[in-house]
Amino acid sequence: xxxxxxxxxxxxxxxxxxxxxxxxxxxxxxxxxxxxxxxxxxxxxxxxxxxxxxxxxxxxxxxxxxxxxxxxxxxxxxxxxxxxxxxxxxxxxxxxxxxxxxxxxxxxxxxxxxxxxxxxxxxxxxxxxxxxxxxxxxxxxxxxxxxxxxxxxxxxxxxxxxxxxxxxxxxxxxxxxxxxxxxxxxxxxxxxxxxxxxxxxxxxxxxxxxxxxxxxxxxxxxxxxxxxxxxxxxxxxxxxxxxxxxxxxxxxxxxxxxxxxx
Amino acid sequence: xxxxxxxxxxxxxxxxxxxxxxxxxxxxxxxxxxxxxxxxxxxxxxxxxxxxxxxxxxxxxxxxxxxxxxxxxxxxxxxxxxxxxxxxxxxxxxxxxxxxxxxxxxxxxxxxxxxxxxxxxxxxxxxxxxxxxxxxxxxxxxxxxxxxxxxxxxxxxxxxxxxxxxxxxxxxxxxxxxxxxxxxxxxxxxxxxxxxxxxxxxxxxxxxxxxxxxxxxxxxxxxxxxxxxxxxxxxxxxxxxxxxxxxxxxxxxxxxxxxxxx
DNA sequence: CGTCCATTTGATTAAGCTCAATGGACGTGG
DNA sequence: CCACGTCCATTGAGCTTAATCAAATGGACG
Numbered sequence: 001x002x003x004x005x006x007x008x009x010x011x012x013x014x015x016x017x018x019x020x021x022x023x024x025x026x027x028x029x030x031x032x033x034x035x036x037x038x039x040x041x042x043x044x045x046x047x048x049x050x051x052x053x054x055x056x057x058x059x060x061x062x063x064x065x066x067x068x069x070x071x072x073x074x075x076x077x078x079x080x081x082x083x084x085x086x087x088x089x090x091x092x093x094x095x096x097x098x099x100x101x102x103x104x105x106x107x108x109x110x111x112x113x114x115x116x117x118x119x120x121x122x123x124x125x126x127x128x129x130x131x132x133x134x135x136x137x138x139x140x141x142x143x144x145x146x147x148x149x150x151x152x153x154x155x156x157x158x159x160x161x162x163x164x165x166x167x168x169x170x171x172x173x174x175x176x177x178x179x180x181x182x183x184x185x186x187x188x189x190x191x192x193x194x195x196x197x198x199x200x201x202x203x204x205x206x207x208x209x210x211x212x213x214x215x216x217x218x219x220x221x222x223x224x225x226x227x228x229x230x231x232x233x234x235x236x237x238x239x240x241x242x243x244x245x246x247x248x249x250x251x252x253x254x255x256x257x258x259x260x261x262x
Numbered sequence: 263x264x265x266x267x268x269x270x271x272x273x274x275x276x277x278x279x280x281x282x283x284x285x286x287x288x289x290x291x292x293x294x295x296x297x298x299x300x301x302x303x304x305x306x307x308x309x310x311x312x313x314x315x316x317x318x319x320x321x322x323x324x325x326x327x328x329x330x331x332x333x334x335x336x337x338x339x340x341x342x343x344x345x346x347x348x349x350x351x352x353x354x355x356x357x358x359x360x361x362x363x364x365x366x367x368x369x370x371x372x373x374x375x376x377x378x379x380x381x382x383x384x385x386x387x388x389x390x391x392x393x394x395x396x397x398x399x400x401x402x403x404x405x406x407x408x409x410x411x412x413x414x415x416x417x418x419x420x421x422x423x424x425x426x427x428x429x430x431x432x433x434x435x436x437x438x439x440x441x442x443x444x445x446x447x448x449x450x451x452x453x454x455x456x457x458x459x460x461x462x463x464x465x466x467x468x469x470x471x472x473x474x475x476x477x478x479x480x481x482x483x484x485x486x487x488x489x490x491x492x493x494x495x496x497x498x499x500x501x502x503x504x505x506x507x508x509x510x511x512x513x514x515x516x517x518x519x520x521x522x523x524x
Numbered sequence: 525c526g527t528c529c530a531t532t533t534g535a536t537t538a539a540g541c542t543c544a545a546t547g548g549a550c551g552t553g554g
Numbered sequence: 555c556c557a558c559g560t561c562c563a564t565t566g567a568g569c570t571t572a573a574t575c576a577a578a579t580g581g582a583c584g
Contacts, residue, residue: 063514079420082505087420101413104406106514109413109507126517132398133519140394143405144366150412151363151371153419158341158349161422161467165540196562205423210540212564243344245371252325252368255388257395427572458530472572474532 022048022069022121026095027141029182030251034259037135048121051075057098057112057120064108066122068098073118074194077110078202088203090153091115091195093176095183100146103128116194136257144251151247159242160205165214168204171242173224173233178246190230284310284331284383288357289403291444292513296521299397310383313337319360319374319382326370328384330360335380336456339372340464350465352415353377353457355438357445362408365390378456398519406513413509421504422467427476430466433504435486435495440508452492 021042027033033041048071051057057075058064075092089110092098102108103125132139152175159171177191193200197215198208206214218224223241225232238244283304289295295303310333313319319337320326337354351372354360364370365387394401414437421433439453455462459477460470468476480486485503487494500506 079416081420081424085424087424089416089419101409101416103517104409104513105413106512109509110416128402129517129519132402136394136398136401139398139401139405140390143401143408146405146408146412147363147366150408150415151367153412153415154341154351154363154372157351157415157419157422158343160419162343162347162349198562207541208562209542209564212562213540216564247371250368251366255365255391257391460530469573470530471532471574474530475572478532 022071023097023123026069026097027138027145029095030144031137031141031253031256032259033138037138037259040131040135041138048119051114051118051120053114053117055114055118057114058102058108060109060111061107063106064099064102064125066124067100067103067128068120068122070094070096070098071119071121073120074115075112075118075120076115076199076203077112079110086202087205088199090149091176091179091203093179093183096149096179097142097145100142100149115199137259140253140256144253148247148251155245155247156203163242165204165206165210166217167242168206169200169211169214169218170223170238171244172200172204173231174235174238174242174244174246177233177235178248182248190227190232192230194229284333285359285385288331288359289400289407291357292406293399293403293515293518294521295400299400299521302393302397303400310381313376313380313382315376315379317376319376320364320370322371322373323369325368326361326364326387328386329362329365329390330382330384332356332358332360333381333383335382336377337374337380337382338377338461338465339374341372348464349467350461352411353438353441353465355441355445358441359404359407362404362411377461399521402515402518406515410509410513417507417509418465425504427466427468427472428479429504430468431462431473431476431480432485432500433506434462434466435493436497436500436504436506436508439495439497440510444510452489452494454492456491 021038023041024033024038027041028038051073057068060079070092072094075098076088077090077092077098078086078088080086092112098112098120102110102112128142131142156171156175159168163171173191173193176193180189180191181187196208197211200206201208201211204211215224215226219226223234223237283300285303286295286300289303290300313335319330322341332354334356337360338350339352339354339360340348340350342348354374360374360382364372364374390404393404418433418437421430425433435453435455438455442451442453443449458470459473462468463470463473466473477486477488481488485496485499
């Protein structure tokens with residue numbers, strides 16, 4: 001909750017101390033940005049916008065006009081099969097960038113909706129051109145973050161393809177936890193999923209019923225403890241069960257272009 | 263087979279007609295490149311290298327020093343679970359770029375090996391810096407191709423998460439077919455998998471035995487016909503069964519920076 | 525002609541799905 | 555305050571898909 005910043009501070013332009021943008025915050029988590037780079041990005045970023053729960057950010061087939069940085073809430077991307085089954089492809093938590101993928105297509109390859117009420121910062125697609133032209137380091141950073149997302153997706157692919165329900169769910173919980181920590185900084189904070197069991201099933205390729213049984217099983221085994229919405233995890237054991245690796249630590253910036261005027 | 267180019271032609275430098283590089287060929291499939299852009303890229307590209315079947319391109323945990331463009335053969339990226347099970351994350355066919363993901367990490371997140379004898383063109387990682395600095399349009403293109411790969415991975419995630427063996431396999435066959443066509447150009451050419459059933463199982467999250475039964479079933483139903491290694495597909499029916507979409511058609515280049523001196 | 529490897533087939537088992545019912549939490553309207 | 559509806563979690567019973575275990579078949583090749 002303390003993550004929600006006062007919106008009026010965004011959009012000041014001049015000195016670095018005053019630049020307070022979602023994108024700058026996200027990007028500089030991985031590599032330091034020069035003042036002019038930070039200024040360029042924060043200038044491009046539009047006013048944060050509030051979305052209602054279940055509001056569609058971009059439907060499959062529409063054109064995605066901007067990236068969105070998640071400031072608060074949860075969103076996800078999914079596809080529906082002919083028989084009505086649903087696969088959720090990617091979850092977005094505070095700090096994540098929505099649309100790094102679909103922005104390169106003329107039509108979105110999947111639908112994106114908010115799972116909860118959410119605050120998103122749009123970043124216009126056509127302004128990316130300026131980023132690639134004037135701030136190659138930032139471009140490299142955006143590229144790297146896109147690839148980081150891909151690694152996370154592939155970890156989940158492995159879990160769905162080759163693990164049983166118990167390990168899949170453990171893997172999922174740890175992934176959400178590590179993702180929350182990027183934004184939240186407090187490593188002791190309990191996990192707050194804010195997703196119902198049907199949604200989790202659609203992420204993991206399981207039915208809601210089986211997700212429920214598996215949660216119960218993990219609870220019986222003392223691996224998780226649930227207290228109204230929040231969850232405490234036995235991280236060490238779960239990590240072992242799910243063979244989980246946290247991918248959010250570090251990217252290799254050695255090949256990045258240097259900031260133009262540092 | 264006709265895809266294998268005479269290697270001596272690569273590396274000439276001067277005029278456009280003589281530039282004959284794997285990377286240039288791949289990238290200009292999606293957007294026209296200026297002469298200087300083409301020159302920059304082809305100059306960076308090193309001599310094609312031949313790999314033996316089962317030769318490791320980059321092991322999990324090592325640093326990946328270059329991208330590789332596949333000229334001939336098949337390769338794949340995989341992860342092994344503690345109990346020995348294997349999940350193949352991505353297959354690479356001629357025209358694909360290996361390493362767009364792992365290049366942004368200090369250590370590879372997965373192992374990559376050749377499934378057959380293969381010819382690959384390395385493209386040094388640290389030279390990417392120059393590309394991002396001097397050829398922003400090419401950088402955008404590389405970004406877009408990385409995202410295209412991600413969409414393909416997510417289509418497979420959907421298949422593995424929410425489809426049965428029959429549809430999964432159909433989906434897989436169509437994906438390989440459409441991928442082959444990027445490199446091969448002949449739309450009537452029969453599908454040449456050159457992968458055994460165990461490998462296919464590890465792609466699709468199925469056992470080798472079940473892959474076999476499913477192949478047999480597709481064959482009985484007249485949806486595929488197998489003649490020593492090659493395969494003819496009833497594309498229309500299979501596309502319907504697998505709800506398949508070909509993602510290789512088109513990316514949105516409208517936001518790309520323009521070539522610097524066209 | 526025997527070895528190696530991949531494919532094929534059969535019999536049995538188990539993980540997860542489907543269908544169905546119950547109960548708690550919460551909001552809304554009378 | 556109570557009645558009611560909705561959403562979600564929970565639990566049970568039976569069924570289906572794919573896994574497992576095991577073995578046979580069939581090239582390709584030295």
